[in-house]
Amino acid sequence: MVNAHTDPRVTDYIAGLPDWQQAICREVREIVHEADPEIEETIKRTVRPYFVLQGNVCALLATKDHVNVFIYDPIAPDPEGIVNQGQGNATARAIQIFRDDVINRAALRSLLQAVIANNRAGGWRKIRPAG
Secondary structure (H helix, E strand, O other): OOOOOOOHHHHHHHHOOOHHHHHHHHHHHHHHHHHOOOOEEEEEOOOEEEEEOOOEEEEEEEOOOEEEEEEOOOOOOOOOOOOOEOOOOOOOEEEEEEOOOOOOHHHHHHHHHHHHHHHHOOOHHHHOOOO
């Protein structure tokens, strides 16, 4: 997958992972770009792939036994419950994807689109409901 908004450093990060993690990261990357073709890729924190559009949208981090997809918006709705880590976190939540997990593409795309909409509206910090 190469388009105007991909970053070869993200490709290199993914290529350096075990096959099963490469497959997960490639699928997540594809879903991210399906969510909005204007998403741009970059590397932050030295090696971590980030996907950005008017602010952070999500990031990838491969660990020993899963891949974390960090979602940088604690208020974007997750009606299908795909977020499985950090629900109470003040700034980000995560989806841990293990080797044999099936990614709910529609739910992930919808969640990412909600994050992007919030970014375009000024970011979740600005639009967060009072309470």
